[in-house]
Amino acid sequence: MGSFMRAxxxxxxxxxxxxxxxKALSDVSFRVEVGEIHCLVGENGAGKSTLMKVLSGVxxxxxxxxxxxxxxxxxxFRHISDSEKAGIAIIHQExxxxxxxxxxxxxxxxxxxxxxxxxxxxxxxxxAAGVLKKVRLGVNPATKVKELGVGQQQxxxxxxxxxxxxxxxxxxxxxxxLNEDDCDNLLDLMDDLRREGVTCVLxxxxxxxxxxxxxxxxxxxxxRTVCTLDAHQGEVSESSLIKHMVGREIDDxxxxxxxxxxxxxxxxxxDWGARKHGSDRxxxxxxxxxxxxxxxIGFAGLMGSGRTELARSLFGTRQAL
Ligand SMILES: Nc1ncnc2c1ncn2[C@@H]1O[C@H](COP(=O)(O)OP(=O)(O)OP(=O)(O)O)[C@@H](O)[C@H]1O
Ligand SMILES: [Mg+2]
Numbered sequence: 001m002g003s004f005m006r007a008x009x010x011x012x013x014x015x016x017x018x019x020x021x022x023k024a025l026s027d028v029s030f031r032v033e034v035g036e037i038h039c040l041v042g043e044n045g046a047g048k049s050t051l052m053k054v055l056s057g058v059x060x061x062x063x064x065x066x067x068x069x070x071x072x073x074x075x076x077f078r079h080i081s082d083s084e085k086a087g088i089a090i091i092h093q094e095x096x097x098x099x100x101x102x103x104x105x106x107x108x109x110x111x112x113x114x115x116x117x118x119x120x121x122x123x124x125x126x127x128a129a130g131v132l133k134k135v136r137l138g139v140n141p142a143t144k145v146k147e148l149g150v151g152q153q154q155x156x157x158x159x160x161x162x163x164x165x166x167x168x169x170x171x172x173x174x175x176x177x178l179n180e181d182d183c184d185n186l187l188d189l190m191d192d193l194r195r196e197g198v199t200c201v202l203x204x205x206x207x208x209x210x211x212x213x214x215x216x217x218x219x220x221x222x223x224r225t226v227c228t229l230d231a232h233q234g235e236v237s238e239s240s241l242i243k244h245m246v247g248r249e250i251d252d253x254x255x256x257x258x259x260x261x262x263x264x265x266x267x268x269x270x271d272w273g274a275r276k277h278g279s280d281r282x283x284x285x286x287x288x289x290x291x292x293x294x295x296x297i298g299f300a301g302l303m304g305s306g307r308t309e310l311a312r313s314l315f316g317t318r319q320a321l
Pocket of ligand 2: 048093
């Protein structure tokens with residue numbers, strides 16, 4: 001996997017993008033090589049989604065300054081369909097499927113296979129089934145999308161992209177809403193796609209998955225490129241990512257408080273209990289804690305463990321015993 005052998009698939013140079021009152025991107029550079037999974041990380045508002053929207057023509061050429069080269073050619077996408085034609089597929093933070101339509105209709109929407117003037121549904125379904133197999137989604141293509149879970153819908157979006165001969169697949173926070181199994185499944189799929197030569201840009205806040213999957217990581221901060229790290233050179237770790245994302249050493253992410261802690265107890269609760277209103281059933285028993293001046297106390301517990309009852313019985317309307 002020597003990165004020195006790889007050709008550049010995409011280069012964005014000196015990209016600056018301004019919204020009224022906000023400079024979202026300032027002179028950003030971003031280079032992606034063929035066949036790699038390149039993660040894009042940064043704190044909220046760093047400019048990750050904006051950079052990918054510039055790339056995919058959501059923000060048309062002319063609305064930003066700087067240069068986009070793909071396959072060595074200067075690109076001036078004016079619409080998302082222009083970048084699609086160049087083999088770039090973007091899956092946005094917000095999914096964009098039509099819930100009332102079936103899986104295969106969604107996959108081939110706008111790209112139906114025609115026989116003369118009519119849509120060739122047999123061929124359309126056959127091809128949809130093929131890409132569904134590729135993303136390992138075992139559902140009937142005639143299922144309506146609204147009946148699928150978020151993880152499955154994500155896979156339909158990817159299948160849709162793959163049905164179009166994609167060279168560069170961009171996933172903007174695909175795992176944010178997924179449970180652990182669906183996340184794992186998606187990362188496995190990305191591994192498979194990498195093996196098949198699909199180049200991928202992944203935006204994620206989940207550093208563990210970035211560390212697991214990335215060949216390269218580019219860090220953005222306040223609309224600027226901070227650096228590009230190479231996982232195969234051992235440059236990608238949780239602490240290096242955090243350091244570059246926040247711009248400080250990891251030790252001062254939680255800066256030491258300067259004020260002295262007070263020993264003055266402002267609230268002491270001693271053997272507190274409460275019964276359900278109008279019944280003998282105890283909802284709280286033997287509660288003890290104290291709170292010193294300037295402290296914040298957190299109550300943790302499962303649903304029904306009595307946290308709300310405690311707050312209500314101490315400070316609220318429910319009658320305390
Ligand atoms: N359409 C818009 N109009 C005005 N400001 C915008 C617009 N889109 C983004 N911004 C601003 O540009 C900056 C970069 O936003 P962007 O959405 O690219 O960040 P991000 O890195 O994707 O953040 P997140 O991790 O929260 O998704 C932010 O300050 C944001 O408020
Ligand atoms: Mg974003």
